[in-house]
Structure formats: C-alpha cells, structure tokens
Amino acid sequence: MKTLIIETANPKILGELVTVGRLFCATPDVVVLGSGELAGSYGKAYRVPDTLGANIGSGLADLIRREGYELILLSTTAIGSGLAGPLAVSLGAPILSEVTGIAPDLTIERSLYGSKAVARYQVASGPLVLTIKRKYFEAAVLEGTVETVDLPAGPQRIALLEEIDEERQGIPLEDAEVIVTGGRGIGTGDNFTILNDMAGLLKGAVGASRGAVDEGWMPPGAQIGQTGKIVAPNVYFAVGVSGASQHLAGISNAKCVVAINKDNEANIFKRARFGIVGDYKKAVPALINALKENG
Numbered sequence: 001m002k003t004l005i006i007e008t009a010n011p012k013i014l015g016e017l018v019t020v021g022r023l024f025c026a027t028p029d030v031v032v033l034g035s036g037e038l039a040g041s042y043g044k045a046y047r048v049p050d051t052l053g054a055n056i057g058s059g060l061a062d063l064i065r066r067e068g069y070e071l072i073l074l075s076t077t078a079i080g081s082g083l084a085g086p087l088a089v090s091l092g093a094p095i096l097s098e099v100t101g102i103a104p105d106l107t108i109e110r111s112l113y114g115s116k117a118v119a120r121y122q123v124a125s126g127p128l129v130l131t132i133k134r135k136y137f138e139a140a141v142l143e144g145t146v147e148t149v150d151l152p153a154g155p156q157r158i159a160l161l162e163e164i165d166e167e168r169q170g171i172p173l174e175d176a177e178v179i180v181t182g183g184r185g186i187g188t189g190d191n192f193t194i195l196n197d198m199a200g201l202l203k204g205a206v207g208a209s210r211g212a213v214d215e216g217w218m219p220p221g222a223q224i225g226q227t228g229k230i231v232a233p234n235v236y237f238a239v240g241v242s243g244a245s246q247h248l249a250g251i252s253n254a255k256c257v258v259a260i261n262k263d264n265e266a267n268i269f270k271r272a273r274f275g276i277v278g279d280y281k282k283a284v285p286a287l288i289n290a291l292k293e294n295g
C-alpha cells in the first residue's frame with residue numbers, strides 16, 4: 001500500500017509513524033515539515049518548510065493525488081491533528097483519528113471513553129488518512145540522514161509570528177521513566193516541592209492532574225491526561241489524584257501505577273498496582289527517607 005508519512009523531523013514522533021508505515025510498505029515516503037535534519041530511510045523524502053495546515057494543505061493534497069498515496073499517516077500532535085481533517089476533506093478520503101492499534105489488513109483500533117473501551121474498525125481500501133496516537137507504537141530507530149526535495153510553498157494564508165519554548169525544567173514528561181504526579185489533593189502549589197524532591201531522587205519528572213493545573217499550582221504543560229500529555233513511564237506515582245477517566249486516558253501505557261490517596265475508594269486504586277491509603281504528607285516523606293536510606 002503506497003504510504004506517506006507527514007511529520008516534523010522529531011525522531012521519536014516520526015519513528016512511531018515509521019513503525020506503522022512499515023506494516024504497509026517497506027520504505028514509506030515522507031514529507032518532513034518545518035526545519036531540522038531528517039533521519040531514517042525512506043522511498044522518497046520531501047520537505048515543506050511550513051507547518052500550518054492553512055498554508056500547506058492544498059500542496060500536500062496535490063502531491064498525494066499526483067503520486068497516488070493510499071495511506072497517509074500523521075501523529076496526534078497539534079500539527080498532525082490540525083492537518084489531518086482538512087487534508088481528508090480535500091482528498092475526499094475517510095479519516096480515523098487517535099489510532100491505537102492497526103494491522104496490515106487495515107483492522108484499526110481506537111480507544112474510547114478515556115481508554116475504558118476499544119473500538120475496532122475494518123477499512124475497505126485507501127485512500128485513508130490516519131492520526132496515530134502517541135506512545136502506542138514503539139518508535140523505529142531512524143539512522144542516517146536523508147536528502148529532501150523541496151515541495152513548492154503554497155499561498156501564506158497565516159503567518160507564524162514566533163514560537164516560544166515552553167518553560168521546562170528537568171526530563172520531559174514524555175521521555176521520563178518515572179513520573180510523580182500531583183493532583184488537587186496536594187492542597188497548594190508550594191506543596192509540589194515535596195513531589196519535586198521525590199522525583200529528583202528517582203531521576204524522574206513531575207506531572208499534574210488537570211485539577212492541580214486548574215488551581216494554578218502547575219503549568220498547563222505539566223498536565224497529564226486526555227487533554228494533556230500522554231505518558232508511558234515504567235513507574236507512575238499518582239499522589240492526591242482521584243483517577244478520573246480523563247486522567248487515566250493519559251497513563252494507559254504506564255507500566256506500574258502507584259497511588260497515594262487518603263480515600264480508599266478513589267478510582268485511581270482500580271488502575272494502581274500498588275496503593276497507599278493515607279495522607280500524602282506522611283506517605284511521601286516516608287518514601288523520600290526510604291529512598292535516601294537505600295541510596
């Protein structure tokens with residue numbers, strides 16, 4: 001199946017799409033958006049310096065029609081999600097978003113209701129546009145650099161004025177092996193210091209529920225869940241987090257969840273492998289001491 005990947009040069013996101021693309025085609029083609037060195041091996045590699053769907057959508061649709069691509073793969077990033085819908089409309093192609101599973105016979109899975117259910121679909125044939133949910137596919141290792149062919153720039157309907165990097169300290173949540181997340185149960189923004197201490201000892205990152213973000217205790221970039229980051233750490237500590245389905249949607253690929261909550265009926269315990277029922281103000285310092293004692 002003739003496959004085209006459309007993504008930025010981010011090797012992790014691109015690697016996940018390459019893993020999916022290789023189910024259908026040994027060396028899928030790629031359109032790399034924006035700047036940055038493209039790594040990996042592809043049939044054909046194109047570059048579009050812009051990332052805004054309004055500017056590049058029609059040029060990409062022309063390429064897809066001209067080359068006869070049957071499967072178009074994007075990621076569920078802001079760029080991929082923004083581009084996929086308009087692209088499908090201009091191609092008159094069906095679209096499935098937030099895909100979590102896919103087989104070569106075009107059986108496709110998506111998670112529903114905050115990962116409480118899985119829906120399975122059978123697609124008859126292409127062309128088909130898919131956005132692939134982050135962290136559900138092992139990223140292919142992309143080696144070597146590739147020469148790209150520039151695609152003609154379309155009319156600039158929207159100009160990007162500037163990109164301001166999110167202020168971030170330490171390990172990015174998406175890459176962290178250990179995450180210590182605080183929820184509304186933490187009580188104040190200052191109390192997150194203790195979670196920072198614990199995460200520091202575990203060489204991990206600190207996340208937040210939307211409850212904690214809504215309180216203004218943590219920045220929106222720290223939010224984990226359906227409308228936040230999707231993470232897949234080996235160990236996920238949920239501290240003072242109730243475990244709403246929208247939060248659980250962001251941690252469905254966490255290997256081991258440890259919950260600390262004073263309410264023994266909190267929903268988070270249903271997802272947790274280990275649980276501590278009690279006040280985090282006692283449990284977290286005890287864990288910190290144990291970590292220090294054991295080096």
Ligand SMILES: Cc1cc2nc3c(=O)[nH]c(=O)nc-3n(C[C@H](O)[C@H](O)[C@H](O)COP(=O)(O)OP(=O)(O)OC[C@H]3O[C@@H](n4cnc5c(N)ncnc54)[C@H](O)[C@@H]3O)c2cc1C
Pocket residue numbers: 182183184185186208209210211212223224225226227228229239240241242243244245246247250260261262263266278279280281
């Ligand atoms: C469309 C939509 C999208 C959403 N997206 C997200 C999302 O991406 N991420 C997300 O997290 N939420 C999301 N939500 C919100 C979600 O439904 C919950 O409201 C939110 O997750 C609750 O945050 P919380 O668990 O921190 O707070 P709460 O529900 O208030 O829970 C606080 C918990 O802390 C415990 N607690 C209190 N004090 C202590 C203590 N001293 N020690 C130990 N435990 C204590 C309590 O028992 C309670 O379980 C979304 C909602 C909607 C409608």
